[in-house]
Amino acid sequence: MERQVDALMDGLRADLERLAAIPSIAFPGHPPEPVEEAHDLVVSLLREAGVATVERLDLPDTAPVVYGVIPPPEPDAPTVLLYGHYDVQPAGDPALWHSPPFEPTPVPGGLRARGIADDKSNVIAHLGMLRLYGGRPPVGIKLVIEGQEEYGSAFDAYPPTDPARFACDAIVIGDLGNLRPGTPTLTTGTRGAAEVTVEVRTLAEPRHSGEFGGAAPDALLVLLHALSTLHDANGDVAVPGLRREPWAEATYTEEEFRDLASIPDDLPLLGTGSLGERLWSGPAITVIGLDAPAVDQAASAVVPYARARLNLRFHPHQDPGEAQARLVGHLRAQRPFGIPLTVTPGDTGPGFETPTGGPAYRAALTALQEAWGTPASYVATGGSIPLVKGLAEAAPQAEVLLFGAQDSMCNLHAPNERVLLSELRNTVVALAAFVREYAADYRAAVGGPADGGPA
Template identity: 55%
Template sequence: MDAPLLDDAGIAAEAARLTPGLVDDVVRLSRIPSVATDGFPVGPLHEAHDVAVDMLRAAGVQEISQIMLDGMTTPTIVADVAGPPGAPTVLVYTHYDVVPAGDDALWSSPPFEPVVVDGTVVGRGTADSKANIAAIAGAIRVWGARPPVTLRIILEGHEEFGSSYELHPLTSPDTYRADAMVIADVGNVRPGQPTLTIGLRGSVSVTVEAHTLGTDKHSGQFGGAAPDARTALIRALATLHDDAGDVVVPGLLREPWTGASYTQDEFRDLADVLPGVPLVGTGDLGSRIWSGPAITVIGFDAPPTTAPLNAVASSARAVLNLRVHPGQKAAEAGEALGAHLRAQRPFGIPLEVTVGEAGDGFLAKTGGPAWHAAERALSIAWDGAPVDTLAMGGSIPIVMAFDEAVPQAEKLLFGATDGYCNIHAPNERLLIDELTRTVVAMAIFWREVATALDTTDEEA
């Protein structure tokens, strides 16, 4: 006999009862420096993997396997929980690896010694994304490991720095076959405002070089007539933006943003903009950071100011990061930037331009049955507040892979990682209330989508 469907109050009460234990789980998991990149030990990654598996097993999950591909140092966890016959399948994804802590001196407490204080958990990985592992396990516990949908849970160990796993959905789409997907690597625009993320900008790398002399030459003897490669390159880079800071490269898509956004003051605070320094660009803030392009110089070859050289540079090179509107192909945008730079002739000097790795963005399809189920679930979890939409300036490559591999599945992006969590920064923190409400939202979503996507009649 199928388990009875829990009502809203029952789900909320059970989530509240489970919260202290879930916080303990977040603390336990966040003590592990599970960084998946060169220069960091692999032991903590395996330890985090094992703790995540323990959390799922403690929640009642019995079927747990793994995916291990060439180039991966730790496996992706694949867990299955059967729902009632004919129930739709929901895939739920997040990750157990983290970014490095950075400078420990900038933290209020040691980054891998999580501190619970004033309704928060402070520590690296607490929000991104170990809280979401706890939320998934918590929602399974709410349903007593007998959810109203069939679950496939994917917990990755290489999300932050990438691996061969990103290609796996494209080569093995049946592994990810589902009616709906929840990507729990995001959260609300601000605490207390339920939010569904619908857009992720794409990204492409572009390298531009100037070559002017056979070798560097003394600036006193030759400066003034010998062409300095760095000056030429700086002049070319200055053509990418107008005086207000808007990107002016032809062919890059920008549209107004109509969903939730930050106020100017909120954004200044979140970005840590110094007093008296203006924001760049014009128009609505969302179109500048989510539905429009951004070009950042992320590398420039030059002597450091601590060791300057009195020389005319014979060559110069810069690496640019271009963030792309979610609906524009990243390679297309990269070629537009490349064409613009190749057309520049600073002081008559030609430039060499290489368009590098490109990753497409993601634009969710809204308005389907799973979408409306998620709207209802988030609104209920946050006491009836209306659900808003959000985009992200960053990329989550696995989402694009899921969308290409299983295009028919609706993709819903929500979780416990609110916009003030300081992910990838010092003093990353999780709000315990957001964790509890995410458990409620996840559990209610499974109930709502079970009704919205019931396939029993189709199979009868």
């Protein structure tokens, strides 16, 4: 099988470069034509790979979703749903890129471009598996290639409203990758997310700090005192009721994490416990925005108004409403200098954790070891993928697996995003081995032949 995948790599690389050259940014203010162009290219590539049924799903205010079907080769064969997305993040400041973000450029071992890892590499990995089997894999296939994942869309909540379309036995979410290059990784959980806005108003308008400072209540000072209660002296979240559990599986080394986050060696990390516990199985509260006078335009005046937006990440098993309510309740209970806060809850998104003991996971562990030559690790992620929960609700009996061609060092959402061709190649091998092993498991269960396909 590996030799057959190697023979496909030149064509897969060329198709990845074609797709990554399209600035398919499905954000407001960006032109829709490149998104449509990327959609049409994905449709064309899938049809060329043998997917006879390819449909376009159009939902309100949402870029088109590519939906494809390959029927199971036998009545007792399982069906696997493959997910990816063809839209990308905005490139950001082009001055921070070493090459134009939508001109795929060779780098040592791979290619650099916006979206080339997240998530166009995984779209191409799905394509590679289909090409390997000549469009006739040993399982049924459903393909869902989304066009507005990065910004969010009506599709997040759509699958449970149309469960027949998404019915399957296993779901492979190709929107993640390995903990580090060369380390096969299955992501088993994602933290939930919630936003909260907290604001303070103390004066009708600014007042001279020399004449009024010392007695007039400073709104920014009040806000800073309130924000300081969110963490203890070690940097651990101090809001009661937010779930935290030990993390016993694989995680980053401190050196890896410092490098990934660009943290100087002379600065401490926040919090206590393992990195996995701080990043994945425990809560995090980040101040993501602050409204206050800018330093360069500051006047000598008592600040009358200040506001902050907080992003809360919480344990996969904690209810989003409960987690957000814990943070809101904590802030409303604060009275810095006797002054109340106005606290407004915002959007929430659920976390997700999947069981790992079923036949799809057994097949995936075999496949990942075959592809990378070493046993797979389990990790979680602090980020959120809202659609995972929607697909799991649409197909509640399906096992959900998260793996792919990205790796944690690929600079996704950052300047100079890159993908390693070795990770892409091994992901194609893993997908092909996974459907082979998964089909054989089903055939063995019903007493049929266990022939799986390409060797």
